[in-house]
Each structure stands twice: as structure tokens, then as C-alpha cells.
Amino acid sequence: MGNMLDYDKTYAEFKWDVPEYFNFSRDVLDKWAQDSDKLAIWWVDDNDNEVKQTYAGLCQRSRQLCNVLAEQGVKKGDVVVVVMPRLLEWWEINAACLRMGAVISPGTTQLTAKDLKYRFESSEAVCVITDEDIAPKVDEVRNECPSVKSFILVGSNREGWSNYEDLISGASDQFEAANTRSDDNAILYFTSGTTGYPKMTVHTQASYGIGHQITGKYWLDLTPDDLHWNLSDTGWAKAAWSSVFGPFNCGAALFVHHTPRFDIKKTLTNLEKYPVTTLCGPPTAYRMFVLEDLSKYQFKALRHVVAAGEPLNPEIIDTWEKFTGLKIRDGYGQTETVCLCGTFPCLEVRAGSMGKPSPGFIIEVVDDEGNILPRGQEGDIAIKVVPERPVGLFKEYWKNPDKTASSYRGNWYITGDRAVKDEDGYMWFVGRADDVILASGYRIGPFEVESALIEHPAVAESAVVSSPDEVRGEVVKAFVILAPGYQGSDELVKELQDYVKKVTAPYKYPRKIEFVEALPKTISGKIRRIELREKEWAKK
Template identity: 60%
Template sequence: MTAQYESARREFAWDRPDHYNFARDTVDRLARERPGQRAMLWVDDSGTERELDFNHFSERSSRVANMLAAAGVRRGDRVVVLLTRQVAWWEVVTACLKMGAVAAPGTTQLSAKDIAYRVGAAEAVCVVTDASCADKVDAVAADCDTLHSRILVGGAREGWIDYDGASVSASAAFTPVDTAAEEDALCYFTSGTTGYPKMCIHNHLYALGHETTGRYWLDLSDDDLHWNISDTGWAKAAWSSYFAPWLRGAALFVHHTSGFDPAASLAMFGRYPITSFCGAPTVYRMFVQQPLADYAFDKLRSCVGAGEPLNPEVIERWRRATGLTIRDGYGQTETTLLCGNMLDVAARPGSMGKPSPGIELAVIDDAGNPLPPGAEGDVAVRVKPAPPLGLFKEYRGQPEKTAACFRGDWYITGDRARCDEDGYFWFVSRADDVILSAGYRIGPFEVESALLEHPAVIESAVVASPDPDRGEVVKAFIVLAGGYEAGPELEREIKDHVKRVTAPYKYPRKIAFVEELPKTVSGKIRRVELRDAEWRE
């Protein structure tokens, strides 16, 4: 079986068309060629079920594109999309691609301040959301100079366009824009070590770059029903809930729920014919705490995990219950799948797997030289003479941060790893201080900024702390201002404060009150010292 993978690696070549539009070249094409074929099975907690074909998304995206155009959205404009797993999310993103607008998805957990930053940084002209974020958008709209249209899904509101009514009345006739391959298509905000989130820009070929994700890792075909548990605000949704499955003609299973319940989620495998599943390690860790023998997995044939390394013991417990090995994969907001435990290659639990076809991956030293097996170094992707499809264009407005990602012929992922004699990659650590908690990417600067808005906090340092369920959680080391006393009540107050002023998933689940923070001679806080102490303990 390994021979199939090696053959794919040797023979694979990227298709690099000069023009490409996923909405036209995949969604509309599938609607024409496979009338009636299921594209999505959508269910919610109340028992509602909707089975939708590709024609639905082809037609609805055309109507939504006309609605957006009537609202003043033009080719190249940015549209912030803040929706949960409603069908409208897929309709709006497809419509943006179809008309040449740039979709900027975000989680509905964002605070009003977060939304204002994203709208302002992207110079967005339109926000599409529902009641969960409407108040927050209204609270900052006056400060967002470029924002001229607000569209509400699931109801009517003064000053907003009614998505349901306006899209239904819009024409179903729309000629897709013949977008150039290098035109902007998506804008994702990704947290870093310093400063507010960076705008990661992808071109239209990014979608086509997920051909390898869908073919070699997810191993999807047109008779699969694929379920990816991911917030629609993260790039993982673009990977596994949109581009990769539909490029392969597979249908999506979508469970629209207010919160993750491991027991309710496990019941879905017996209730619906789900054949393929993708989840963050946190999901699997919570799954294996349930009585797995009580659940049916008759149709399930493939399971993958991504976001952080998954514990080998969790992989083994899942295998004993289902007969299936969870195959880890590795990539970033800035890329498609870089490497993974492919279905036709023997998986090595705990490994990142082997490079995807079309990707030349290496562990390199500071001079850009590939290191021998077993040596730790920077995970890097060769980008010369031509980068692989799916690599981001730039961090918009931050050329110095874009340039810092490249070293000679290589793109540097910011992760450290080693490669063994057989070509499997093994994660060692991140090269920065970004925290990966339950699939969320959290920058310490954002949390520290929120903490400093509390009058009790005079200084803080935020690091990753190990957690058996979430992999990592946010821990804050806090120096108190005079007049405040450390204790459980103040700790609760500070946690609640962070939840209010920034997205709730960023709040510090652990807090330590300290007299001082470790610093360099020049006065910079040494987060690495605090983080290393956490993991040693």
C-alpha cells in the first residue's frame, strides 16, 4: 500500500490554471453534471433534517451574489461572515467566491472589539451575521468607516437587510466572475505572538490546493458523507467542511448545535450514514471518556485528526472501540495539508505523518539546509522554483511579518519537528508562544491586552499550560496593582472580565498571582521561561 503513496508523490503535479473560481468550476459544474446528488445532510438539535443537493448551492449562491451586489458589494470587496453552522454560511461563502468578493469568516464568539478590529483591518464593506452578533456589530458600526451594509440571517432588524427575504427575491441568474488564479479569495485572521491577529490572504487557487487534502488524507469520493466538527470561523472549516469534500464530490454532514456534547455527537454515527470523520484532538479525548461500546459505527470507515498532536493512548482506545485508526494530519491557516498519515500508508500514532503529494517538506537549520533524520529543526516547505498550491499570498499590511516566514527557498511554518529514517515527521514544539487550545489558536498578546484593561492588573504574561482534555489551556501570570488582594474572588472576576472584552474562548482557565515576571536585560517578558516551567511540572 505504501507503494501507492510513493507513486502519487512521484507522479503528482499541480494544475495551475490562469483563472479559477471554485463556485463556478466545482459547485456549478457538479449541479449541472450530477443533478440531484446530495451535497449536504444538515441536522439540528430540534430534530430538523435538510438534505440539499449541489443545485441548491449553485442557485442559492447566485441569488445571494445578486443580493450582495444590490447591497453595494463589488469584486474585490471584503465581506465579514460571522455565522455558525447554518446553511447560509455555505451559501454566502460560495456567493462571495462567485462574484469575486473576498470572504472573511470569523467565529461568532468574537467580541464587539474583535469585530471592529477585523472590519477595520480588512476595510470590509459588509457584515453577514445572525442575532448572536447583531448587537455587537451595531455597537461598533459607527466606528467602522468602510462598513455600509449589514445583512441579518434569520430575522428582521432595523438598519439591516433581511437575508432570507432579500435572497429569495433576488434573481437566480448570475454570471460567475472569471477570477484570476492570483486574485484575493479569502481573508482569515490568525493570531500570532505579538500584536493583533494577522490578515492571512488566500488566492482562488487555494481552493484547488485542497485536492490533495480530499484525495490523499480524507480519502473522499462521491459516495461519502463526511463530517467535520469545526467552528465555521476557522480555516479548518475551509479545509474539511467545504473545499476538500466538494472537490471530491462528497456530501457534507453538518450538525448545527449550540454546544459540543460528546454523547449526542457519538449518537450521530449510529443515526446517520457518516462514512468519514474529522475532529480536533479535544473531540477525540472527550469521545474516549464515553462508553464507546454503547455506540454504533457501522458506516464509518475513516477518521482523521488535526490541530495539534493527538495522544497515542487516545488513538488506541478509539481503535479498540471502532476498529479505525485516527490518522493525524498537519497544516496551517496559511497552507493546505502539508503532511499526514495517509490512508494507504501505515499510520504511526503520535506522528504528523508523511508529506502530501505536491509538497516538498523538510526539517531545516537556521541556514536553510535540510537536517538529517532525528535532528530537530524548523518545519519548512520548499517554495522555489514555484510554491505549492494553497500557500497564502501574504499577511496583508504587514510585509515584514510576511517576509519573516521565508528563509531562502523555504517557507517556515513556525513549528519545530524532527523527521525519522522512514520519512515520518514528529512534532516537537512551536517556535513561538501561540497557544493551541481545543483547536483554537490564541495569541498571548490578545489575552494580555484584555487583562490590562482590568484595574487590578498591572502586568501579565500569558502562556500555554498542559491540559488532559484540551491539550493546552491559557494560563496567566499576573502582577497585581496596589490595593488588590489575590484570591478566588478576584480570580473569578478577572476571568469574567476577559470573557467580556474579548472572545470567551481566550480567557485564562488558570491564573497565578506573582510578585514579578521573568524578564530579559532589555525588559522583555520571558514567556518561554514560564511556559517551560509549566510543562516540566
């Protein structure tokens, strides 16, 4: 029996319940920790090392870390930047920050020194916790980031850094959780936009801590008996969705595979070997799964699989179902939200659709004036915020009131994505309203890639758009006008790609580069990326 048996009934009867004071670690994690044997995390690495961590153990380590951070000068409301692969410590740090009311700001391990400096400065972070791969990048910019006072290193020793384990082993495990208000800041994400550098998206104890009850219970369909595997990297909001708040709200255990790179065969082998019951992955992963011989594998425990990030093509859904008997259920949301729409377990899967609005949300497709459009017409995906603002919506773009204000239109929060709602209430994703590229589940702002390219001497000007790709859905393509004296060649393409990898995070590099004489522009001189993008997609 699933958590949602009748969509219409659940949707009609759902009510948010938000107390004035709420602390996720105290009110949720500690509750599950009362059963001292209850499993929270089953961690494995590529060499088959395994660690099983209980809720009780996780909570104890998080209290020790609270004492460590307090001693290092971290106070309620202070920002702690955490950049780490899938190490157990990552979950301890999340639990500790939430417990003491500090604001955790996770980042992907692909960040460069320049990215880190931008994050430290804009968030006024006081503490950074990372591993030996990232620490040298932090050291490159630490003199320019006076707000950061505490440098904690996981897994090794380095001059100028405190060792995580040394600090914790000497710390008391008694710590009274901060009596945080539901609307106190708890998490800070940097999200890429079309223009300018990433914006700071702030979530509260409630918006993710309570809001993700929807994600865990209804979309992931989790119970205290499940072992849930989320393939997302710890740097993305998807990790908060499916690796922290979704499963832990439901008392499920989390399966974690710590690996430097995504390996298809190893992933399928792990799905077969371990009793994973539910799986959450980006569409890219499923596209790669169905290229393998799935008849060789048997996923005995697996009962429910979901995908999010971009629509899935029907062939992928059919092939996966043919070999596993399971339908891939799509879900939709943003860094700014919890799960907004989903093909919940009781709903029929319609390939290419992201399902129906989540309980607790009124979601419509609206026009430029904020009027609800007739079914079947394309418009902006909007969340109703008047008279009642749904819990799972972010608080604001921090320190950017103009950007926050521009996300609202009348009684609606405008997601920036476009869709069509059909006669039966299913939502069909059309694309971004702006030029943000969604490649392999990553959100890439064209501006950041263009800014990197322009720093190379061979590039006079560039425009970056999404381009269709069989495996990844869409990839980054750059149109480049060369500076005088340079000739386009395969060698130059490779050189520019490597250059972008070095200057921005590697996942942002343009997989396709086309040398052109001119770029389409508006009267005011702005590049018309939409024109280039439409041409690319017309070739499909």
C-alpha cells in the same frame, strides 16, 4: 479502495495543475450541480430538524445571493465579513462570494464588538452578514466603521438590517460567474500571533480552491459517495479545509450538526444514527469520546477518521481503535496552508506523528540558516518555495509586507512550528517556535490575553503561556503580578477569568491563574515566556 494506495508513487508522480483562470463555484460546484439530485449538505439541528441541500440548490441560491450582493454595492475584490454558526446560509455565502470574486472573511461567533471593529477597519470590509446574536455587537461599532455599507441579517429582522431571505427570494437566479484569475484574492482569515493583533492571511481562488484537492482526496480520502462530518466551527480555516474545499472538490456530501455547544453524547449518537462515512475532529473531541462508554455505540457507516490541530496521545488512538476498529489519522497544516502532512490511509499510523509530507509539497526540518537538518534533529518546519511555489500556500499577510517577508528564509517558507523528521520520513511535531497557544484546536496569541488582563485594575502585569492539560492538550495559563492593594484569592481568579471572557473572545480566557511577585525578563525588559512555559511543562 482509497485514493492513495502507494504513498511513494503518488508523491513522486503528483503535479499541480493550475489554469490561468479559475473560479471554484463555476469550475467545481457547478460541475457537481449538473446532476440535479446530487447531495451537497445534510443539515440537522438539536431538535432533529433536517434539511437536505443538493449541489444544484446550493448553486442556485448562491447565484441569487450574487445578484443581491451586487445590488448592495459589493464588487469583485471587496471584502464581505461573515460571522455565523453552522447555518445553511453560511455555505451559500461562501459559494456566492467565490462566484462573484468577492473576498470572504469568516469569523467565529465568539468575536466581541472590539474584534469586529478591528476586522472591519483593517480589511476595509464593505458588507457584513450575520445572525441575531452578533448583530447587536456590530451595531455597537457600526458608526466607527464607515467602509461597511451593507448589513444583512440571517434568520430574523432588526432595524437597520436587510433580511437575507427577503433579499434572496426576490432575486434572479441567473448570474454569470466572475472570470477570476487563479491568483485573485478569495478568502481572508485573521490569525493570532505572539505579538500585536491578528494578521490578515489572504488565500486565492487557487491556493484553497485547487490546493485543497490534497486535503479532500488524499487526507480525508473522499469520493462522491461519502458523507463527511467536520466538527470545526465556521469561523476557522479548518472549516474551509474540511467543510468547503476538501469535500466539495471530491463531490462528497457534508453532514452538518447545528448546535450552540459541542455535546459529546449527541455527537456519538449522530455518528451512529446518520450514515456518516468520514469524520474530522480536533484531538480534544477524541479525548472526550474515549471517556465515554464507546461499547454502547455502533458506527456502521464510518470508515475513516482524522484529527488535526495538535498531536494525539497513543492511549487515545488505541482506545478508539479498540471500540471502532478505526485508526485516528493525524494531519498537519495551518491557516496559511492546506494539508501539509498526513498519516494518509496507505501509511502506518505512528502515534504522536503527523505523518509524511503531502503530495505537491517538499517539507523539511531546517536550521536558522535554512539548511536541511539531519534526520532526528529538531528544527523549523519549512516548505520549499523555490524553484516552484506550491499551490496550497497563502498569497501574503495582507497589507503587511514586512511580516510576509519575515516568513521566508532562503528558498523556504517557515511555518513557525518545530518538528523532527525521522529516518522513515515521518514528521513529529514539537511545538510552536513562538508562544502561540494551541488549546482545543484554537490558536490563541498570549498578547491578546495579556492585553485584556492588564485592563483590569487588579492586574499590574501578566504573562500568558500554555500549560499541560489532560483533556485539552494544553490550556491558557496566566501569571499575574497584582497591583498594590490587591490580594490573590479564588474569587479574584474567577473575576479575572470572567473579565477576559468579556473583553476578548470567551475561548481565550485563562483556565489557570497563578499570582506571582515577579516575572522572568530579558535585558531589554521583554517577558521570557519561554522560561515560564518550560517550567509548566516540566511539571507534567
